[in-house]
Amino acid sequence: MEREKKYIPSGLAGTYMRRIAESDPFVREIQDEPSALRLYMDTCTKCGVCAQECPVYYGQPDKRMHPVERSRQVLRLYKKYTTFWGRFWNAIFPKPDFEDNDAELFAERMYECLTCRRCAAFCPVGIDHSVISRVGRSLVDLMGLTPPSLAQGTHNSFETGNLEGASVEAFLDAIQFIEEELKEETGRDIAIPLDREGAEIFFLPPSGDVLVYAENLMGMAKIFHAIGADWTMSSRAFDGSNFGFTTGNNFSMKYENKHYIDACEKLGCKLMVMGECGHAYRVMKFMASEGRWWGALPFDITSGFEYTAQLIRTGKLKLDPDKNLDPVTYHDACQFAAGCGIVEEPREILKAACADYREMPDGGYTQWCCGGGGGLSALRSVRAFRMEVSGKKKAEQMRETDAKIVSTSCLQCRTQLKEIARHHKMPLQITGVHEMINNAIVLE
């Protein structure tokens, strides 16, 4: 079982952790997870501010959607299995693990949190319910109750190295198609180099940007072409996303991350530029790299946004905003904004590439989630919930801006925003950020 491969560090720390680990994997999962749970349990002032700021509670203000109430489902397990009094009372009055003894209901509830961290930004004591929901999701995963499409994505990543489960041949076909498109559009040979050893830059977009929304990759290819960059992609590791982070499966999260780290190291690149996926970037930059999961990495890591914004700031890119005349607004993807602190860069890019940029209300670090965060946009089963509950606030905001184009930095947001626009009958175009560059860049 995958669980058994769960990451335990080598050496003394590993021995120590193994010694204190419970034999029951369910209990161990709770024990291994952040001790922060205890602090969360003890420091909540029960002020209700998180609910006021939570997009899900906004859409459906009842107890079930309350962040504290959802977290309580996980914390009662934590209490039951890891605290003295919890164990004591459970020995005397045993209680089932889940309310109504319903594991499926528990699973459903864990996927009613968008893991957007808006609550954490506003909570007076800094409690991050997304962390608790993620622990809940890891238990859900352990019970085999992860929603099938997410479980399939993780499975695909194990099997093929990409969520889509695409073969290398399919990838090569897509790249060839994109190169032809670039040629047709610009009249130039803009190559997308593959597996070039010793290249300066390793570019890692999410596979959706190769196989579904190619405009982002085209934009990036034009940028590299315009500045004469020495870059490459990998035909083995071409999916810079991370579903393990979403499903709470730590082993999968690390596995997916290691896959492209290995590819970059193998090619000997000096800089990894990551595409428009906040999950992968957050795991890579702020967990794997800062947490030194794999020791010191022999390359630097940056996001496509930081990279492009820097080029714009230094005047290395020539953009013609008149190529994007329709009013554009930006939707901050939670993982980039509240997870990685990337807020200004996409705006700098859009302001430089578009003639009429408009700010979304509450935009920036305290953005409202699109309603499809935390993997929800991949779940057709919760479409009604996404449209009417979790996406309610975003629909209102999109209407408020009066923009014709909503640009965003995440494939999941893109899917959700498209569906919201269709569902609420808003004639909006949803794009990626580098897609706007793709339109506006002037190649000399």
Added chain:
Amino acid sequence: MNGFEFFVLYRLPYLAVPFYLIMLSVRIWVWMRFYNPALKLLPRARGSVYGVWKQQYRPTIHIFPGPRLQSTEWKRAIKGFVFFAGLYKRDKILWLGSWSLHLGLLLIIVAHVRVILPLDLDLICLRVALIGSGLMTVSGTYLLLRRIIIQRVREITDFRDYLAEVILLSFSATAFLVMLDGGVSSETLRHYVSGILMNTVEVIEVPHMFVWHMLAAQLLLIVIPFSHLLHLGGIFLSREFLGTSDTFAGEFGSGLKDRRD
């Protein structure tokens, strides 16, 4: 002194104070398991437990990550802790209620300093305590009403939370009534405290309300470790590991600016 007064003034403190100290120490120890003392011994610790903590997998990363300037960190921490600036930005009425409650509590605590200082500060301290307890009573009443009236707060409140707030309110209201009654002199308080410390019963002249105030204060110590009032200790760790000074100071996003500094 009747049996009830004797119990509250001279017997309950032996139960309530150690209970509070033990329970709080246990909590702090549990919270400190973040740092896992055993890991401190490892070479990977690079001199700090925090170093090890960071190396372990914890998805509780900073909300708006990025290196900060030490001085900015401090400024924000002070803004957050002293003025609750983050809460001010989010909910001004709640801020007013909670900030004045904490200020009131602080004033009450400060007023008690006269017991250990060899100075005659009765006049000023009684006034400070009067203001503090008044402030705390008014804001405590608001917070309790808010808890009862507002749905999203009521939904997550259980019996222990109501109990804790009622006791807190009784603590400040009785303090206020004691102050209105002229208060208790430092000398009397010193007699009382030394009586407890020496386990001798000193006969003291205090207003009857003082006994109720002492009962509320001790019940408060007993109930704190089991209620949401426990944030009084946890917030210091939470600030370091769960939130950032950004969230406490309400300066969203300033991390990014600092990164460029």
